[in-house]
Amino acid sequence: MDTQAQEKLEKVLRGELRYTSGNLAFNILITKMQKKLQADPGGMDSCMNEIELFLAKYPIVAKVDLANIAAL
């Protein structure tokens, strides 16, 4: 994941930016990570790891969504 996409994704997880994917599982995961971060604001690394794992599993989603997120 490039730096720009990573920074924007962290903002999405903190609720500072809004991004809706066309992929149901990714939207559920983002919501899950947002709640996890609310409960543990220091847990960004762990949340990003989970997201990286997901995106590695779904390269088609990763390609589209990371480009869109980087462009936010």
Place this chain on the structure above:
Amino acid sequence: MLITLEETVKLINEGKILHIAADDQLLAQLPKGNWIGGTTPYFIGSDGGVFTKDLLYVDEIGFAEDFRVSCYGKYNIFQVVEECFDNGMTLLIMPYGSAVAAKYAKEAPDVEELLLHPTLGWISGLDLDKGGEARVYDGTSGESYTDRAVAMYLRLPEGKSAMINMINIFTDDKTDPVIRFYDNELAVTKCSVNGQEVNFAEYIEKKGINTKMPLVADYNGSYINTSVKGVENGTVSFYAPVFRNVDYRFATAVGDYAAEFTARIDAAAAHDPVFSFNCILNYLYGSLYGKKIPPYTGPVTFGEIAYQLLNQTLVYCEIMG
């Protein structure tokens, strides 16, 4: 495709990998083979919504390189996450009203790694007028169950992925009161509305809420419904659980259910879904009997599974790559 018993038996005997939905008396006549199935007499066929106990809905699974079938009870249902193919998808059928379906509905959202394994399926049902038992079939053993889930694991070719999505006509109005629940429950008496504890049944009655409209929760823009099953003796029951720490609102009213449903189908623009499962409440409230909604054909279901249990939704899967 909706086909006859004889045509279905022929496909089974040819060794095809099949997903089958039909009335119980038809499924019970099928020989052993590479198939799983579930009961329902309601379908969306290529000619539209139909009620029949004379035909079977059959998906021929030609896109999988390999398959396995397993059955699970409420104590081991989440082994589906461990036993699936690494590059594949899981097709899961559970009987309506079963303990295994309730367990899955309540706990699936908290299961680690579930989102890493495309899991799609449906809750088998029955004839709403005549009653009966919802049942699932493991065609590989010839066994059927009212209290177990059947899973078919499908291995996909390298470079292919299963993409699961849904069509939901409901949305919310962010100015409406926020409803929160205290636990993951299929029936509740109390909840909080904008932070104030209320009796939920009394709240629904007092506000004159139309319970044909589900509760909706906004998962980052994907709206997930929880449909109200009934309000009785001060208790509100649901077709899928409500979850603690989730903000719900009642869905905004839909003027023309059928027209809205058709519009969302057009917007989704799926090209070639390999499976699609449409809720019985869409079939009934959307008056889908006789209406065509291409390309989404399949069983009409008593709950839909897209990773977790959903309600009043059409779920579908496309193979991408």
